[in-house]
Amino acid sequence: MNITGKKIKEFFVPKKIILKILRRLKRNVAGFTKAATTKYYDSYDDALKDCPTQKAYENKELCFMIGDKTKNFIKTFENKPYILNATNIFLIGAIQNYFLNYSTNKITILDFGGACGLHYYETRRYIPKNYNIKWFVAETEEMVDAANKHGLENEELKFINNIENENNAIDLVYSSCALQYVPNWKEYLNKLIEKNAKYMLFNRMMFNENDKTFITLQMSDLSGNGPGPMPEKYEDKNIFYPHTTISYKEFNKIIMQNGYNMEWCFEEQSGSRMINNEKIIGRGMLYKKGMYGTSAN
Numbered sequence: 209m210n211i212t213g214k215k216i217k218e219f220f221v222p223k224k225i226i227l228k229i230l231r232r233l234k235r236n237v238a239g240f241t242k243a244a245t246t247k248y249y250d251s252y253d254d255a256l257k258d259c260p261t262q263k264a265y266e267n268k269e270l271c272f273m274i275g276d277k278t279k280n281f282i283k284t285f286e287n288k289p290y291i292l293n294a295t296n297i298f299l300i301g302a303i304q305n306y307f308l309n310y311s312t313n314k315i316t317i318l319d320f321g322g323a324c325g326l327h328y329y330e331t332r333r334y335i336p337k338n339y340n341i342k343w344f345v346a347e348t349e350e351m352v353d354a355a356n357k358h359g360l361e362n363e364e365l366k367f368i369n370n371i372e373n374e375n376n377a378i379d380l381v382y383s384s385c386a387l388q389y390v391p392n393w394k395e396y397l398n399k400l401i402e403k404n405a406k407y408m409l410f411n412r413m414m415f416n417e418n419d420k421t422f423i424t425l426q427m428s429d430l431s432g433n434g435p436g437p438m439p440e441k442y443e444d445k446n447i448f449y450p451h452t453t454i455s456y457k458e459f460n461k462i463i464m465q466n467g468y469n470m471e472w473c474f475e476e477q478s479g480s481r482m483i484n485n486e487k488i489i490g491r492g493m494l495y496k497k498g499m500y501g502t503s504a505n
Contacts, residue, residue, distance in 0.1 A: 255450035274434035275354035321386020385412035412479030415456035
């Protein structure tokens with residue numbers, strides 16, 4: 209389309225308006241730079257008090273939106289090609305490794321923080337149908353309620369809100385980007401270790417290579433939680449929750465001291481973000497139960 213004469217004037221932006229916009233941008237950048245120093249909290253509860261959206265991952269609207277998104281997203285699995293990503297590729301590899309090493313076609317998985325079961329639905333397509341799977345998702349009461357009301361359970365997949373009451377022998381403990389958001393990460397890590405699983409796989413973990421664990425507030429869009437696009441009935445907004453950045457050295461030491469050897473270690477940045485001057489890394493690890501732990505860097 210040619211723009212001439214009067215049309216040119218309509219698209220011309222006066223210099224004074226440009227300068228006004230630049231001044232606003234400068235103020236915004238200055239404000240952003242000042243806010244870039246993230247506040248540390250003494251405890252999870254202290255951070256939770258500063259959350260404009262209370263209850264963090266126990267927020268019912270958040271849980272039910274994830275339920276809606278998961279149910280909608282499952283429909284895409286009917287089509288090929290299957291899509292591999294950083295979350296499912298290591299989980300698939302760990303499950304196959306278990307089948308090969310133990311010469312079996314049966315496995316029981318405890319998926320800690322598995323939301324509304326997306327990991328199960330993503331992974332099940334890659335495993336032969338004649339293989340026997342029991343998959344337990346351990347979540348908050350609100351998330352379990354959302355999953356059940358969306359009809360996401362089946363004969364293989366169950367949702368639980370108390371891992372101490374689950375008496376099934378666990379072959380693989382799996383957790384993707386979840387321990388950072390619980391009130392006490394050490395307590396929950398020890399509960400997972402007590403399951404005495406043959407394998408433990410942690411994915412999308414955000415660690416500090418400085419030997420320091422600290423708590424901050426994290427903000428995200430409501431629409432950024434769960435798989436796929438947000439249903440129209442929800443209004444996007446900012447949500448806040450406490451986040452614990454765990455010392456990698458401390459995390460690894462606890463697991464090794466409980467008789468696990470590190471089998472795999474892989475860099476995985478999707479669950480990490482930079483904070484202040486800390487040495488942040490995104491990492492995943494597969495541990496195997498053994499007689500003695502070994503050190504790993």
